[in-house]
Structures are given as structure tokens and as C-alpha cells.
Amino acid sequence: MATKKPYLFAPKEASLGALKTISTSQFVSSDYGTILSGSDYAYSSSISADFLLENHDDSKIRALKNTLNSYRYLSNHYTFSSSYGDKSQQTMRLVSIPSIFYGSSIKKGSISCKWYVTGTLIAELQDIKRNGELIQIGPSGSNGSGSVAGVVLYNEGFLLLTGSWSLHNTYTDTFESDLTYYPPAWKYYMNTGSNGDYLTPSSSFDIEFDGLNYIQTLTMMAHAEKGELNHSNNPTYVKYDPNIKTTSTGSSFLVENSDKEIKNILKTDYIDIEPKFEKITYISQIGIYDDNKNLIAIAKLANPVRKRQTDNFIFKMKLDI
């Protein structure tokens, strides 16, 4: 089965604009109007973590400078360059979470970052003050407990971890590319390596948070008033009698037999006494019509609802839009 994904394309025009991936010779040899296609659009989204060494002056961090400074009113730890350090120079871990995972923003105060060494929790970060500071909350008595290890950008989906204190007394691993053994620290968070030399299989990491998403909903009410909707055209609504023909048909007509008796389905505890007749229906689905009486949707009930003539129901239907 051939699968087509959306891809980049641009026709060769007089403006001579071309996609970067098209070679000059291919562009020159193509006729005007030829559609030159590029690579497929990315169809996936992933969490990523960048390790930035000291004096990195990384463009990703520089791009966040104004954003970080705009949250200074919440905490001084957001400040790009302050007594807490210069973020363009500090060794840090930048965790990027695409918005597809959380929606409008990450819920403030919901984030929790855990670091396990051979299955034992060695440290946990939470934003207990709900101001974006990631504070080490445990385990109790752990080194650095109560210290701020970094900040989180809730609206943008970034974690900046700069904490450099040792989180374990004995465990060390190759968290940096120089293959030297370092003790675990928050700046190495989410470091699992990408090949045999750099793998750190003793460490595992857990990030949990709540997203925040707004969903438009449409609510409709359907009314089943007393004495209404107590008749049905369903064949089982009438009593079965083999001696009475259900319908009469001819070349140009079909007539329902009016002598058919409506079945009495009223519940009774006695087998020898016929209960008093009552028209009862079971409502199983609700049709939704537009202004021109076109059926546009059907809502089905999980269990049909018994409707006696004395019952008065309102069905509430909610739809995500």
C-alpha cells in the first residue's frame, strides 16, 4: 500500500526561488513550471533534551532570553543573567516539550521530575511555590533538598535545569561526552546516552505533569413531555395475532391494519390478571435536525429509557466541537 505524506514543493518560477534541498544543477536544468519537491514534512513530535556545556552561548537559550526575563516578576531565578548565574554561560539541561503533549500550557505546579538510580528514588523536583521554581523536595535528607535546581516555562513548554550539586554519595556515571565519571546532578537530568560508551543504564528519569486544554462544547436539550412520544411505529409495538393480517397491499397502496391491538407491556406481579392498559415506549435514540428538518445527527442511549404517559424527560446531549 502506497502511503503519501505531505511534502514540500515549489514550482520553478521567474522569481527563481528554490527549496534549499534542490541542487543548483537540478534547478537550472528544470523547465519553468516544473514542480520541484523536497522532503516530507515531519509527522511526529517528541520530547527532547539538550545538554549545554559551560560557556555554550547556545542559540536556543538566547532565543528564550526575552521570555525568561518576562517572568522575572515571579522569581529571580528566571532572570537571564543575575547573581544566580548567566544562562548563556551556565552548564545546563534544556528539556523541550512540544505543545501537542499539553495543549495551551502546562498546569502550574503540576510538574514533577524524578531521578532513579537502580530503581531507588534519589531526588525529586516540584514547583511547590507554583511560581516556576523547580525545588528539590526529596527524598528527605537528600543533598540539596530545598534548593532551586532550575525553572520551568509553563506556557512555552521548557525546563531549564542548572542544579550542579551531587545527588548521590557513591554513584557516578559518564554524563558528559568526555567519558569522565561524574556524580549525578540536575544539569545531567534525562541523560541516557546514545551509544555504548555513553549509556547510563543505572539512571532512569520520570517527568509527570498535567496539561491545560480548553475544549468547546455544545449542549442541547431534547424534551419528552407528559403524554407525548408514547406511540411507536415499530412492528413489535402491536400485539402479534396470526389471524389478523398486519397490512393490506395492492398495486398502488399499503394500508396498516387498524384492528391491530397495541401490546400492553405494563409490568405486573400476577400472571392471571391483565394489568390496566398503558401506552409505554422505550426511547432508544434521539435525532437531531437542522432548521430545514434534515436529520444531521443521532444520539443513542446506552440503555433505552422507559417512557410512560405520566413521565416527563429532558435529555441533555453534549458534543465536543
Place this chain on the structure above:
Amino acid sequence: MKKFTENDIFVNTIKVYPKVRFFIHSGTVLFNDTRNSGVLLNDFLLGATGENPSPVPAGVIITEDGEYLLTEDGTFIIIE
């Protein structure tokens, strides 16, 4: 003051908090306790992140509406 009538339609916005969990070990990332072999996009959008989102069959594309669309020679077929 608006008096509601029987046939009024109400349009509201509800706020949801979908839970998200990433577990990372030895170069593998588990999303919501499931190794990510394809997750419906609208599982997130609707805040209905399941414990075991069903994997996407090979050759099937998922749109942003969460529909499964099968493409063959550019023809889109909706499968249920």
C-alpha cells in the same frame, strides 16, 4: 436578561487537565507508560490520554482530527 427556551443550544468551554508522563531509561522514552508506537493526536487534544493508546497500523495516517485515513494513490478513505 435572557430567558432560556426549550430549543436553546448552549455553547460552552470546558477546561481539562490531561495527565502526561514520560519515563526515560537507557535511550528509551515511554509515553504514558506505553512505548510510543503511535498515539492518536486527539487523545491529547481531548484530554483522554489512555493508559494503552492503540498502536497505529502500518500505512495509516492520522489527521489532527484523530481520524484514521488510509491513503492509496492520493485517495483518502475513512476506515472505522
